[in-house]
Structures are given as structure tokens and as C-alpha cells.
Amino acid sequence: MSTYDYIVVGAGSAGAVLAGRLSEDPSVTVLLVEAGGSHRNLKVRVPAAFPTQFKTDLDWEYYTEPEPHLDGRSIYHPRGKMLGGCSSMNAMIYIRGNRADFDGWAKAGATGWSYDEVLPLFRRSEANSRGESTYHGSTGPLHIQEQRSPNDVSRRIVEAMVAAGFDRNDDFNGAEQVGAGFYQVTHKRGKRWTTADGYLAPARRRANLTVMTQAQVLRVRITDGRAVGIEVERKGKQQFVQAAREVVLSAGALNTPQLLMLSGVGPADHLSEHGIATVVDNANVGSHLMDHPLVLLNWDTTAKGTLAGAQNPLHLLNFLARRRGLLTSNVGEAGGFFHTRPDEEAPDVQVIAAPGFFKNHGFDTYDKPAFSMALSLVGSKSRGQVRLNSSDPRAKVATTFNYLAEQADLDSLVAGVERARAIAAAAPLHGVTGAELNPGAEVRTRAQVEDWIRAELQHTYHPACTARIGTEQDGVVDPELRVHGVEGLRVADASVFPTITHGNTHAPTVLVGEKAADLIRTTK
Ligand SMILES: Cc1cc2nc3c(=O)[nH]c(=O)nc-3n(C[C@H](O)[C@H](O)[C@H](O)COP(=O)(O)OP(=O)(O)OC[C@H]3O[C@@H](n4cnc5c(N)ncnc54)[C@H](O)[C@@H]3O)c2cc1C
Known part of the structure; x- marks a missing residue:
């Protein structure tokens, strides 16, 4: 047909x-x-x-x-x-x-x-x-659904967020988006x-x-x-x-x-550069x-049960036989939303916390127990x-996101880094938090934090x-x-x-x- x-x-x-x-x-x-x-x-x-x-x-x-x-x-x-x-x-x-x-x-x-x-x-x-x-x-x-085998380190992170001033939120898709809790997952x-x-x-x-x-x-x-x-x-x-x-x-x-432009719908001057006849000049x-820029902070931890070692075949067996255990983790299990721009109605920063080391889209590995907090700038303003x-x-198309073109975006992420550090230092995590691996204790001044953000920034896909x-x-x-x-x-x-x-x-x-x-x- x-x-x-x-x-x-x-x-x-x-x-x-x-x-x-x-x-x-x-x-x-x-x-x-x-x-x-x-x-x-x-x-x-x-x-x-x-x-x-x-x-x-x-x-x-x-x-x-x-x-x-x-x-x-x-x-x-x-x-x-x-x-x-x-x-x-x-x-x-x-x-x-x-x-x-x-x-x-x-x-x-x-x-x-x-x-x-x-x-x-x-x-x-x-x-x-x-x-x-x-x-x-x-x-x-x-x-x-809820996470089937929520990680104890994620639970500690949520408690640390509450100790650091977040309200507990059990449903980010309900009456209120701001607060800390576990994410529901697909x-x-x-x-x-x-x-x-x-x-x-x-x-x-x-x-x-x-x-x-x-x-x-x-x-x-x-x-x-x-x-x-x-x-x-x-x-x-x-x-x-x-x-x-x-x-x-x-x-x-x-x-x-891309398909619209290949079909003649797009900016006429750009289409003609590629020899495409314009049907609609738009x-x-x-x-x-737009996208949500993101930075990832990582810490060593002495807490038990992180995702370190998830590759062990026993975890795969547990997943295949019972659909439980470490492999059911979506990695970014918990977190929440907060404002660094009180004048805006919606919170501009999201914390996505993982009970393991996550950096560079997961390509960088670290064989010791760690936890991570990603700061996703959900209130991003920059456009590409x-x-x-x-x-x-x-x-493939040519994309430019212009991440951090707007000063407000950088400001929110700098404020976010400070908040994430306060969470890591809060009581429920304090006893089990080891060295700050990224950005690291030496990155302190505003200028250093800004440089680190520009050097390490990724996105939330x-x-x-x-x-x-x-x-x-x-x-x-x-x-x-x-x-x-x-x-x-x-x-x-x-x-x-x-x-x-x-x-x-x-x-x-x-x-x-x-x-x-x-x-x-x-x-x-
Ligand atoms: C790694 C990663 C992590 C993410 N994490 C989350 C998360 O935790 N939660 C969340 O809410 N969102 C997350 N997102 C974002 C979310 O998944 C996307 O915003 C959403 O899926 C986009 O849906 P879409 O329908 O616009 O495009 P897509 O889901 O990308 O669908 C487009 C489809 O079109 C097909 N296609 C493209 N071109 C052609 C063509 N020329 N001919 C035929 N087929 C074509 C593609 O192969 C694809 O299947 C994540 C995304 C990624 C990549």
C-alpha cells in the first residue's frame, strides 16, 4: 500500500x-x-x-x-x-x-x-x-511508578535536602513542584x-x-x-x-x-545556500x-549500597529473576526543585541526585563508592x-545551543552549586560524605566556580x-x-x-x- x-x-x-x-x-x-x-x-x-x-x-x-x-x-x-x-x-x-x-x-x-x-x-x-x-x-x-528498589544513599540525599531547607515533596506533578523527594519513573x-x-x-x-x-x-x-x-x-x-x-x-x-527545511519550509536565505527551493519562508x-544546561557534582562516600559494582552479574540475575535491585535504578533517583530567582513563578533549578558516580554522560568511570548531584537549569533562558x-x-544538522549566553543562567548555576554543597554538608549526609571530587575543594571563588561551569557544562538532553x-x-x-x-x-x-x-x-x-x-x- x-x-x-x-x-x-x-x-x-x-x-x-x-x-x-x-x-x-x-x-x-x-x-x-x-x-x-x-x-x-x-x-x-x-x-x-x-x-x-x-x-x-x-x-x-x-x-x-x-x-x-x-x-x-x-x-x-x-x-x-x-x-x-x-x-x-x-x-x-x-x-x-x-x-x-x-x-x-x-x-x-x-x-x-x-x-x-x-x-x-x-x-x-x-x-x-x-x-x-x-x-x-x-x-x-x-x-x-515508584522506584522499585530505591537506594539508601538516595534516601539520605533527600533527607539532607530537607535538612538544608527544602520542603519534602512526594509528588512533583501534584499541587506543588518545589521541594525534595524521590522521582516517579516511567x-x-x-x-x-x-x-x-x-x-x-x-x-x-x-x-x-x-x-x-x-x-x-x-x-x-x-x-x-x-x-x-x-x-x-x-x-x-x-x-x-x-x-x-x-x-x-x-x-x-x-x-x-531538518525535515521542514529539506522540504522547503524555513529561512529562505539559508535554504537557498543549500540549493533548496523555498516553499514557505519562515x-x-x-x-x-532551548534546552536545560546541567552541571554534575560528585563526592566520595563511605555509605554502603551505591551503584558502584552494579556491573556484578549477580545484579543482572536479580534484575532478570525478580526485577529488583541496583539495575532497576534510573540513576537519577531523587532530587527536587528550588528557586534561585525568587521573582519567577516556577523554580529554576532541579537537583537530580544519583547514588553513584556519574560524569561525562557516564563515560568517565570511578571504581569507588560515590554520589552525584546534577543541577539542571530548568529555568534556562539562552536560545540557539x-x-x-x-x-x-x-x-547531521548544525546545532548551536548558546548555553550560558544569558548571564542569568550562569548566576543560577553558581547559586545552585552553593546549594548543592550545603546539601552534601547537611547532617544526614555529613557523616558519610568524603572528598568533593567535582568541582573539588580548590574551586571556591565565584570566578573559579564560573570557570568550572563553563568547562564542565553539559545538558539534560x-x-x-x-x-x-x-x-x-x-x-x-x-x-x-x-x-x-x-x-x-x-x-x-x-x-x-x-x-x-x-x-x-x-x-x-x-x-x-x-x-x-x-x-x-x-x-x-
Ligand atoms: C539520554 C537522555 C536522557 C533523558 N532523560 C529524561 C528523563 O529522565 N525524563 C524526561 O522527561 N526526559 C528525558 N529526556 C528527554 C526526553 O526523552 C525527550 O525530550 C523526548 O523523548 C523527546 O520526544 P520527541 O517525540 O520530541 O522526540 P524523540 O523521542 O527523539 O522521537 C523522534 C523519533 O523520530 C525518529 N526520526 C528522526 N528523524 C527521522 C526521519 N528522518 N525519518 C524517520 N524517523 C526519524 C527518531 O529516530 C526518533 O525515534 C532524556 C533524553 C535523553 C536523550
Whole structure:
């Protein structure tokens, strides 16, 4: 078959949700096209193993252009290339964001996206192990559970946060986001649970859903202002597949703007540099790129039970036989949110604490017991862009995040480092905290801390906003996710966020998938 009613490009946090939902209607046909393959792999299933996916076939393996405010460093950016997309690779922390994020979106023109309007969709998506409540759903496709074998060191870190002045918070997705506690995770009985598990696996029995894997979409074909289908490459062969109703791009915040530009939708001068004929001149495509910069602090510890030694085969046996033990850890088990900018409604810094040594995306190892605190700047203000390196769809895009372009971002991280040090020194950790490994005791003055941040800064793997909701002048899609200037083309993934949410980005991207399904179903 080479015509489908709907073609969804990319089977990630939003695409798998959207294809699953659209195919609930037996009267329509849906094609889901995914560049990667299966996610059935122990590196995906075993929560603690997520960093072992990096720089493998499961990873798009991006690198930024030299970052101007990070001493010209090029930063590694993994992205999941498989069914489930980044939901099959991520650290599984389930955070929706702050009420102010969605209300801010709606206030800025994203009609229909206020907190009160999106809450029912978050609830619909969720099978929360805590059951039904004002904030949570219990019958949705996405399993959200407590850590199955929470680490004692993580418990100490939460207690130390409380001793250092945090309120205890048992539900960051409830009434209040600020405070300290354990994260709920996208797990089912200790195993990772992806959007491919929740939304695609049950849908794949449906005759009206076709899932094409190992198939890279090269561009959308736009004829007379209408998206008529996609050009796709599979096993070295190219084919055209027609869309009778709509094409939806869900290829993620780096690949979706690439596909738009390859299809002639983007900044006209940039497209012409690459010999691409402009269909719609829109400078917002690939612009406004946002992420959450992150720094990692590490300490030696004398506490027992850290992730050191998790590679011991006994832990794998425990995982395989009982789905318990160290390998069920998502590494960033606990933490919380706090303000360094009291004038802002949402907290700007997130602590992601790990009962083990974690540095350089997990590539740097340390064989002694340690714990880590990552500071993720969820209130980041700096913006960058995605541009084409080439008109060849197989080439990687050129991304510049401009991390720390805004002084406010650096200020918040400096304040965050001070707070993290206070947590490590607080009573519940004090007796078991050893040497500060990173940044290290010698990094004390503000200038030293700033230099260290610029030298070590990474990110929380959250690119977003590159095809944001807005008007034709300041955005790429309208609040119904329709691409300005093209009929029959929508975007549904983290690219459409008008601004990045204050928290991890998987849950709000699932929301985008759910919302897109409703919007498409009602336009039939
Ligand atoms: C290492 C890591 C850790 C993270 N940790 C967390 C966390 O703990 N909690 C959290 O909430 N968020 C986390 N995130 C972020 C979160 O997972 C992402 O924001 C979210 O998954 C993005 O969803 P998406 O649908 O926009 O894109 P993706 O999930 O990336 O989906 C895009 C899909 O499109 C496919 N694709 C791309 N181009 C093409 C093409 N041309 N043709 C066909 N298919 C294509 C890709 O292979 C991919 O499957 C993490 C991300 C990473 C990488």
C-alpha cells in the first residue's frame, strides 16, 4: 500500500502516542515511519543501563557546533533512534513541568494549552501506580511508578535536602513542584516503559496501523501548498508514500526542523545556500532552540549500597529473576526543585541526585563508592538554533545551543552549586560524605566556580522549541499544530513547545502526542 490517511514521521515520545491514538479509529489508515529499529534490547529494558546506549546504533549521536560561551567546546547530544525514540533512551524521570509553563503558553497565544486544559490529557496518558486522583490517572497507556528498589544513599540525599531547607515533596506533578523527594519513573515492575510499549504494542494488532522501521524520511513532498506525502529511504531504496489526509512530523526537536527545511519550509536565505527551493519562508524554523544546561557534582562516600559494582552479574540475575535491585535504578533517583530567582513563578533549578558516580554522560568511570548531584537549569533562558549542514538528508544538522549566553543562567548555576554543597554538608549526609571530587575543594571563588561551569557544562538532553507554536511572524505552527503556509502538515513533538517547560521533557512531549491526536480527530 502506498497511500495512508495519516503519515506520522518518528516513533518517539510523541509520534508513537499519536500513531497509537489515531489508529484507535478503524476507519482510518495510519503509517508510522521510524528511522531506527526495535527497542527490544537489554540496554533499553534495564533502567541503569541507559548510558550504555550512547554512541551505539541506538543513538543519532549529535555534536553541537563549537559553543561560544563554553570555551568553544562541541557538546555531545545523544538522541534515541529506535521505536520509542528518546523514551527508550532517557533517564525515565517523570516530570510534567510547572503549571506556569502551560498557563504561560496559553497566555502567549497557544489557545487550548493552559494547565487546566492539558491536565485531563496528562491524566489520560497515565497509569500511575498511586491510582486515580485530581492530578493522576490510573488507566492510561503510560506506566508511572515508584522506584522499585530505591537506594539508601538516595534516601539520605533527600533527607539532607530537607535538612538544608527544602520542603519534602512526594509528588512533583501534584499541587506543588518545589521541594525534595524521590522521582516517579516511567517503569513497569522495575523495567523501563516506553511510548512504544504503552501506545504501539497494543496498537500493532490493528489492521489499520503500519509501522515501518529502519526507514528514514528524506523530505515531505509539498505540491501546490499541500503536503501530499513523504519520500522515504529503506534498505537503500527510495519510495514515495502518499498521505490522503495529513503528514505529521514527530522526528524530535533536531530532526523535525531538518525535515521542514529539506522540504522547503524555513529561512529562505539559508535554504537557498543549500540549493533548496523555498516553499514557505519562515525564519522561525530551527530557531528558538532551548534546552536545560546541567552541571554534575560528585563526592566520595563511605555509605554502603551505591551503584558502584552494579556491573556484578549477580545484579543482572536479580534484575532478570525478580526485577529488583541496583539495575532497576534510573540513576537519577531523587532530587527536587528550588528557586534561585525568587521573582519567577516556577523554580529554576532541579537537583537530580544519583547514588553513584556519574560524569561525562557516564563515560568517565570511578571504581569507588560515590554520589552525584546534577543541577539542571530548568529555568534556562539562552536560545540557539538548528540549521542544515547540507541538503543531504543523511547529513547531521548544525546545532548551536548558546548555553550560558544569558548571564542569568550562569548566576543560577553558581547559586545552585552553593546549594548543592550545603546539601552534601547537611547532617544526614555529613557523616558519610568524603572528598568533593567535582568541582573539588580548590574551586571556591565565584570566578573559579564560573570557570568550572563553563568547562564542565553539559545538558539534560532536552532540546525543544525549534518549530514552536506561535503566529506566522514568531512561530512555525498554530495552536492546532498546523504548519503555517502548508496544508495537511503538522508537527507533534518537543519542537512545538513555545518555551521549554521547567522540568524533564518526556511527559510534556507525550502530552503533545495526546493533544495532537485530539486536534486531528476533530478536524476530520
Ligand atoms: C539520554 C537522555 C536522557 C533523558 N532523560 C529524561 C528523563 O529522565 N525524563 C524526561 O522527561 N526526559 C528525558 N529526556 C528527554 C526526553 O526523552 C525527550 O525530550 C523526548 O523523548 C523527546 O520526544 P520527541 O517525540 O520530541 O522526540 P524523540 O523521542 O527523539 O522521537 C523522534 C523519533 O523520530 C525518529 N526520526 C528522526 N528523524 C527521522 C526521519 N528522518 N525519518 C524517520 N524517523 C526519524 C527518531 O529516530 C526518533 O525515534 C532524556 C533524553 C535523553 C536523550
